[in-house]
Amino acid sequence: MEVAKLTDVTRIYKIGEVETHAVNGITLSIKSGEFTALVGPSGSGKTTLLQLIGCLDQPTSGQVVINGMETTGLSRNQRADLRKGAIGFVFQFFALIPTLTAYENIEMPLLLSGKGNGKRTQRVKELLEDVDMTDRANHRPDQLSGGQQQRVAVARALATNPKMILADEPTANLDTENGEQVMEIMKRLNKETDTTFIFATHDPRVIKYATRVITLEDGKIVKDSKEA
Amino acid sequence: MMNYFKMAYRNLGRNRRRSLLSALALSIGLALMLFIASFYEGEMRSSMESTLRLDSGHLQIRAADYDPDKLSVAWEYLIENPGQVAEQAAKLNQVDVATPRLIASGIVAVGDQSAGVEIMGIDPASSASDPYRRLTSGQFLTTDDREGILIGYPLADSLGLKAGDQLNLLVNTSNGTVDEQFFTVRGIFTTGTTTYDKGIVLLPLSKAQAFSGAENRASIIFVLLKDREQAGALAAALESSNYQVETWKDLNEILVLMEDFSNAYLLILNLIVVGVTATVIVNTLVMSVFERTREIGILTAIGMKGRQISALFLTEASILALGGIAFGLLLGWGLSAYFGRVGIYFGDLGMTGFLIGDRIYTYLTLSDSLYLTVMTLIITLFASLYPARLASRMEPVEALHGSD
Numbered sequence A: 001m002e003v004a005k006l007t008d009v010t011r012i013y014k015i016g017e018v019e020t021h022a023v024n025g026i027t028l029s030i031k032s033g034e035f036t037a038l039v040g041p042s043g044s045g046k047t048t049l050l051q052l053i054g055c056l057d058q059p060t061s062g063q064v065v066i067n068g069m070e071t072t073g074l075s076r077n078q079r080a081d082l083r084k085g086a087i088g089f090v091f092q093f094f095a096l097i098p099t100l101t102a103y104e105n106i107e108m109p110l111l112l113s114g115k116g117n118g119k120r121t122q123r124v125k126e127l128l129e130d131v132d133m134t135d136r137a138n139h140r141p142d143q144l145s146g147g148q149q150q151r152v153a154v155a156r157a158l159a160t161n162p163k164m165i166l167a168d169e170p171t172a173n174l175d176t177e178n179g180e181q182v183m184e185i186m187k188r189l190n191k192e193t194d195t196t197f198i199f200a201t202h203d204p205r206v207i208k209y210a211t212r213v214i215t216l217e218d219g220k221i222v223k224d225s226k227e228a
Numbered sequence B: 001m002m003n004y005f006k007m008a009y010r011n012l013g014r015n016r017r018r019s020l021l022s023a024l025a026l027s028i029g030l031a032l033m034l035f036i037a038s039f040y041e042g043e044m045r046s047s048m049e050s051t052l053r054l055d056s057g058h059l060q061i062r063a064a065d066y067d068p069d070k071l072s073v074a075w076e077y078l079i080e081n082p083g084q085v086a087e088q089a090a091k092l093n094q095v096d097v098a099t100p101r102l103i104a105s106g107i108v109a110v111g112d113q114s115a116g117v118e119i120m121g122i123d124p125a126s127s128a129s130d131p132y133r134r135l136t137s138g139q140f141l142t143t144d145d146r147e148g149i150l151i152g153y154p155l156a157d158s159l160g161l162k163a164g165d166q167l168n169l170l171v172n173t174s175n176g177t178v179d180e181q182f183f184t185v186r187g188i189f190t191t192g193t194t195t196y197d198k199g200i201v202l203l204p205l206s207k208a209q210a211f212s213g214a215e216n217r218a219s220i221i222f223v224l225l226k227d228r229e230q231a232g233a234l235a236a237a238l239e240s241s242n243y244q245v246e247t248w249k250d251l252n253e254i255l256v257l258m259e260d261f262s263n264a265y266l267l268i269l270n271l272i273v274v275g276v277t278a279t280v281i282v283n284t285l286v287m288s289v290f291e292r293t294r295e296i297g298i299l300t301a302i303g304m305k306g307r308q309i310s311a312l313f314l315t316e317a318s319i320l321a322l323g324g325i326a327f328g329l330l331l332g333w334g335l336s337a338y339f340g341r342v343g344i345y346f347g348d349l350g351m352t353g354f355l356i357g358d359r360i361y362t363y364l365t366l367s368d369s370l371y372l373t374v375m376t377l378i379i380t381l382f383a384s385l386y387p388a389r390l391a392s393r394m395e396p397v398e399a400l401h402g403s404d
Ligand SMILES: Nc1ncnc2c1ncn2[C@@H]1O[C@H](COP(=O)(O)OP(=O)(O)OP(=O)(O)O)[C@@H](O)[C@H]1O
Pocket: A013, A014, A015, A020, A021, A022, A040, A041, A042, A043, A044, A045, A046, A047, A048, A049, A200
């Protein structure tokens, strides 16, 4: 099954007179259960592409279809709804809400999608266990190490059982050990739940886990291990 | 969503000092407004009270030709048979008390010192004379006292008079000449209003009538009503070709005008204070929106809608506003309660057109408190819509771009 399908997508940033073709005519299909790495030099468009797939941004031209749903022309609220149910995010910086505990951060997307009390508690406990953070449930982000924060972020991304998780350089701020640990967790969850993972990364440690590697340059796909 | 409150509360706690300071700004603003309102209310009450009780009454019945500025006791200006007129007026249901008064001009002389005064003949037995019964020394007049006079404390002070002392009083009589007589100071009164007390001396009505040659006549019938709002209706009913009837509103145009004016003035002042304090709150929230760009991005990325993000910031604003208002209410209430008991001393302001007590006692009304509190809350929340909207419009993309 296709979780994401991009057809001839471009994204042009315009700052004054300068136009940057951050994504320049990409056609791409991501299948359920993939563990895909987006690689390429800095400025090649990895983040931009992830934002387009994640419906955080809209293409200048072309089509983005998520879980069979055409996203062009969706309102801000409709896109928020789509993200809430279908897409989880993990960012390079450990993007937790600083005022909420690990537990509450993971609970947040469940609250947003209106899950009942009992189900929520059960799901958060399950996730804390999945990422091995049960004993730190009541810690605030500033009381957690980078690796621990990133594991909480992964748990939060998984909370609503999204079809697809997008991660932008998830290991860039982690040391080798923590990076490996986070990747192991994601890999395991990918296998257990068939959730699709897409990473933007420079990190060879991440690339070695990938089942598919897509190389970008100047906003174009120059190599796709699956099609090669 | 219940988490709004928790998140909002903790966010405020993240920058505790700033949150406290901006809530405090609101508290001080509200306390200030409450205090000003209570001060004005106290002042208006005091001046209305003093002016009506001492000077104008609620109604005055006068001869058709009476001219209050002349203080003349020429017969054409006076009411005939004032006792009867007063008695009839007093029979009316709405009337609390009606009493004839004679007002003449004169000069008090002691040794080589003298002072121009208003000589008022009053009925010592009438309850309308109660404001003069507060004596610093001596005793009050009796109806048939022929040699006694009551003078105000500031006049006694400036002329060096004590109870029991003698003074020489000159009066402009009804036939246009001057008469004089020695009187004994029976007592020295204080109404609490120096401006008034320094310019008036009191005689029993009958003595004043005899002394000034007014015979059985009076300048006015001084009427106090049970409810002063009835004055207009009653005046219309009493008006006749022989008499003019003036209400306290006619008699105190300046005061009535001043009340309207000060209400408008207060409103402007309040809007300025609320404007400034709301700006402080909005500023705090705007800063916090910009500081939390990334956080807003994350929340948007995980599916929070603009509306929900607005709600989050509005919740913060509400907590700040409610906290600040609660404390401000306490502060303002405390201030007004304190100065309502102790009073604020101004002394003789020497204003003309209305009388005011030397000490103003603040008076905070429930309606003022409610109105100011609700206005502050509404304006603060309304102003907070701006940062809330700012937050909800933020693009989620920015969150992904951040790195630290
Ligand atoms: N908001 C923006 N406004 C203008 N230009 C942008 C914006 N975001 C990205 N770009 C430009 O688009 C191009 C692609 O940027 P992008 O962030 O997608 O690259 P990247 O592959 O993620 O790089 P890196 O590996 O450094 O994260 C770059 O040239 C960048 O300067």
